[in-house]
Amino acid sequence: MEGEQEGTFCIGDDIPVLVTDRGGAIWTAYGDEGIYGGHPESAAGLAGWSTEGQAIWAPAGRLPDAPLEGCTAASEGDRVWLVWYSGSRRGGTFLTRITPSTGEVTSWPSPVRAPDGFAVRGNRAVLTKRDHNQRATEVVRAELVGATWSVTDQRKIRVPGRVVMHCGQGRDGFLWLRAGDTWLRIEA
Numbered sequence: 001m002e003g004e005q006e007g008t009f010c011i012g013d014d015i016p017v018l019v020t021d022r023g024g025a026i027w028t029a030y031g032d033e034g035i036y037g038g039h040p041e042s043a044a045g046l047a048g049w050s051t052e053g054q055a056i057w058a059p060a061g062r063l064p065d066a067p068l069e070g071c072t073a074a075s076e077g078d079r080v081w082l083v084w085y086s087g088s089r090r091g092g093t094f095l096t097r098i099t100p101s102t103g104e105v106t107s108w109p110s111p112v113r114a115p116d117g118f119a120v121r122g123n124r125a126v127l128t129k130r131d132h133n134q135r136a137t138e139v140v141r142a143e144l145v146g147a148t149w150s151v152t153d154q155r156k157i158r159v160p161g162r163v164v165m166h167c168g169q170g171r172d173g174f175l176w177l178r179a180g181d182t183w184l185r186i187e188a
Helices: 032-036
Strands: 017-020 026-029 046-049 055-057 069-076 079-085 093-099 104-109 117-121 124-130 136-145 148-158 163-171 174-179 182-187
Touching: 017 069, 017 079, 017 163, 026 069, 026 079, 046 079, 079 117, 104 148, 117 174, 117 182, 124 163, 124 174, 124 182
Parallel strands: 069 117, 069 163, 117 163
Antiparallel strands: 017 026, 026 046, 046 055, 069 079, 079 093, 093 104, 117 124, 124 136, 136 148, 163 174, 174 182
């Protein structure tokens, strides 16, 4: 159906991060109001949903800490990446890779605190950190070496329009970043 609603379902409250994978499954990272606001679908902080709205994945203790806020997300091949941060003393920002076909979940500390854009290809990533409503963004490139993501390049770039939060989409190694009325493509 072209442009017509096919169905509805509830996947929670306070969803700053939402991405779909190649199969159409929906992956979410929730905000603190969703996680702590009593909505059962949001309480785990991160979740995966089928196209019919059935829960297909939850962290179930496989994260290094409890999520407090979703930052951004990306898909890469058959994998999904959710970027989130925790509010505990031992916490920080994490990059969590989920392989839906096997259930494997791996998390790393992020090289950038609370990024709002992310794309990954293999062992390389690009992350952005924007100043809301400004005409510039910080672009950080990182590489996974062993068990650590390390920054390899960092620069502030001017963009053709004002940037707003949560307007980056990571797909198969490209970060699509909205700036004003323009979409920019940044390769990982």
